[in-house]
Amino acid sequence: MSFNEKCYAVLRKVPCGKVTTYGALAKAIGKPLAARAVGNAMNKNLYAPQVPCHRVIGSDGKMVGFASGISKKIKMLKKEGVEVKNGRVDLDKFLFELK
DNA sequence: ACGGTGACGCTCA
DNA sequence: TTGAGCGCCACCG
Structure with missing residues (x-):
């Protein structure tokens, strides 16, 4: 289980x-x-x-990187029910507690 | 084994 | 509040 595989494993949750x-x-x-x-x-x-790599955002709730395009990422999140404002996400409400 | 690169994160000006 | 700088870690040539 390499490092990146762990990333996927957790992210998948x-x-x-x-x-x-x-x-x-x-x-x-x-x-x-x-x-x-x-x-x-x-x-x-x-x-x-x-x-779901599009569900991974910056520590400040701002989208960063994403080869497919930030706009698209935002779109997908909003579609899933995540409130996105000016390319920002309310971590207090939508940040999933990983365990 | 070494150095360069990158979808980050925090601090300071 | 925004921008620049520096430190982190893993992957690749």
Whole structure:
């Protein structure tokens, strides 16, 4: 089980209408400071349609990166019931507690 | 084994 | 409040 696989495993648990952050995800894996590495894993995204990488956002609730386009990402989230304002998400309400 | 790269995160100006 | 800088970790050539 390589690092990126763990990322996918945890991310896969995030339900619709909820989101998580790279930092939280990294922390859940056991590497609180590996947020960057997580992003790297998402970028590779070997498990493309299987993993909801669009539910992963920045620690401040701002969308970052995403090769497919931020706009599209926002669209998908809103579609799932996540309230997005100016490319921002209310972490207090939509941040999923990873365990 | 080494160095470069990147979908991050925090601090300081 | 926004922008720039520095430190992190894992993957790839």
